[in-house]
Amino acid sequence: MEANKRNLFTCLSPALIDLYDITNSVVVIIDVLRATSTITTALYNGATSVIPVSSVSKCIELGEAVGGITAGERDGKVADGLSYGNSPFEYPRSFVENKILVLTTTNGTKLLHMALDRGAPEVITGSFPNITAVCEHLINSDRDVFLGCAAWKDRVNLEDTLFAGAVISRIKDHFNIQCDSSKLAENVFKEAGENRFEFMKKREATHYQRLMRYNLEKDIRYCLSDDGANVLPIYKEDRLVVL
Amino acid sequence: MEANKRNLFTCLSPALIDLYDITNSVVVIIDVLRATSTITTALYNGATSVIPVSSVSKCIELGEAVGGITAGERDGKVADGLSYGNSPFEYPRSFVENKILVLTTTNGTKLLHMALDRGAPEVITGSFPNITAVCEHLINSDRDVFLGCAAWKDRVNLEDTLFAGAVISRIKDHFNIQCDSSKLAENVFKEAGENRFEFMKKREATHYQRLMRYNLEKDIRYCLSDDGANVLPIYKEDRLVVL
Numbered sequence: 161m162e163a164n165k166r167n168l169f170t171c172l173s174p175a176l177i178d179l180y181d182i183t184n185s186v187v188v189i190i191d192v193l194r195a196t197s198t199i200t201t202a203l204y205n206g207a208t209s210v211i212p213v214s215s216v217s218k219c220i221e222l223g224e225a226v227g228g229i230t231a232g233e234r235d236g237k238v239a240d241g242l243s244y245g246n247s248p249f250e251y252p253r254s255f256v257e258n259k260i261l262v263l264t265t266t267n268g269t270k271l272l273h274m275a276l277d278r279g280a281p282e283v284i285t286g287s288f289p290n291i292t293a294v295c296e297h298l299i300n301s302d303r304d305v306f307l308g309c310a311a312w313k314d315r316v317n318l319e320d321t322l323f324a325g326a327v328i329s330r331i332k333d334h335f336n337i338q339c340d341s342s343k344l345a346e347n348v349f350k351e352a353g354e355n356r357f358e359f360m361k362k363r364e365a366t367h368y369q370r371l372m373r374y375n376l377e378k379d380i381r382y383c384l385s386d387d388g389a390n391v392l393p394i395y396k397e398d399r400l401v402v403l
Numbered sequence: 404m405e406a407n408k409r410n411l412f413t414c415l416s417p418a419l420i421d422l423y424d425i426t427n428s429v430v431v432i433i434d435v436l437r438a439t440s441t442i443t444t445a446l447y448n449g450a451t452s453v454i455p456v457s458s459v460s461k462c463i464e465l466g467e468a469v470g471g472i473t474a475g476e477r478d479g480k481v482a483d484g485l486s487y488g489n490s491p492f493e494y495p496r497s498f499v500e501n502k503i504l505v506l507t508t509t510n511g512t513k514l515l516h517m518a519l520d521r522g523a524p525e526v527i528t529g530s531f532p533n534i535t536a537v538c539e540h541l542i543n544s545d546r547d548v549f550l551g552c553a554a555w556k557d558r559v560n561l562e563d564t565l566f567a568g569a570v571i572s573r574i575k576d577h578f579n580i581q582c583d584s585s586k587l588a589e590n591v592f593k594e595a596g597e598n599r600f601e602f603m604k605k606r607e608a609t610h611y612q613r614l615m616r617y618n619l620e621k622d623i624r625y626c627l628s629d630d631g632a633n634v635l636p637i638y639k640e641d642r643l644v645v646l
Binding site: 176312348 | 415416418419422555556557558559560561564580581582583584586587590591593594606607608609610612
């Protein structure tokens, strides 16, 4: 272990977060399919901010209070009472510019609030569409790094682990990584190779299958591609804004 | 999903066990370095049974009550008050035959009792030294399969995941596997290839490093090798015996 390097940990499920001290870490919330991909896309396309909330009722309440777009899905459909869903393609510049998006997601929002409750000094969101912005920020920060996979109802998933591995493969020379979960993630990233969509298909990733049943191949392909919306969403007060 | 196939799940940490229903599953306790490797070795070498207990005081108490060998380590050394450690090489036939081994381990024992508390109808232990016996049993059983990694203080580890992957690679044709953790495990197994010791070294697996500091290379090499003690430890009443 080199004393002058910062530490990096990967946490494969929100249910494992209490095993780590995150009070000196940049926490990266990873919810590749599709919350964090959609968040960075909305911000890249000019949304003023994205407010992540945990429930549909909060989404409606807050959406009215701030005059924002209310969005979120439950079981693959736009939730009752909300106007839009969880697809990045619903938020082109022509629609989202200068607007506030109030977004309810289950896994990603939960993890974000867990991280804040546990004293994370900085929370950003990561996804393939903004991977370069994320990696540059982590390299230039003076904090440790905590890659937090939102997973699926606490079950480890392939796509969030894959993204953690992609980040690690880019930034590992800057960090001490005494963390087997990080090694697993890097491993998956290497195995996946260039064609991540084919990898998810071949490996029968559970959420890949779920989204394909809703004909969301286009979403999956976009969410697995680098730098389509390369900005850095950072949590300030109660919302995500571009750093 | 083929309706006539049984289900297989992999759980990468005891902290995730409550996400799964294990009431119709054979639970495989996996604690590769070194608890489950040592258990199968002691039984292969003729121990009557191995009684896994959670604390040193219980180990001493029960060891006296049954006239057994008391064994276990804390922080890499034989625990105060116990006679032997956690290395498979401490239990040759000349020493262990016809004896009862009372063994205290932290991660493996905890997971075993968690599985029993949650209604697992059958609990066996798995390790590379008995991988063939494990796989044959799982194929011939009529139950679902739950591969439970003991991990390291709830943190996911490379070696238990590697073993889960090795099992999956052998038996997957017999099961429905709708479980991303299983795909991760299989991935790691493929990546590791023939020389598992080198893989653990190259990936700087945390527990590999811990044991190497105690000069336990021989233990690691044995615990990563197939079928050195190929019997099937199964939990009956309060102890592990050969099926």
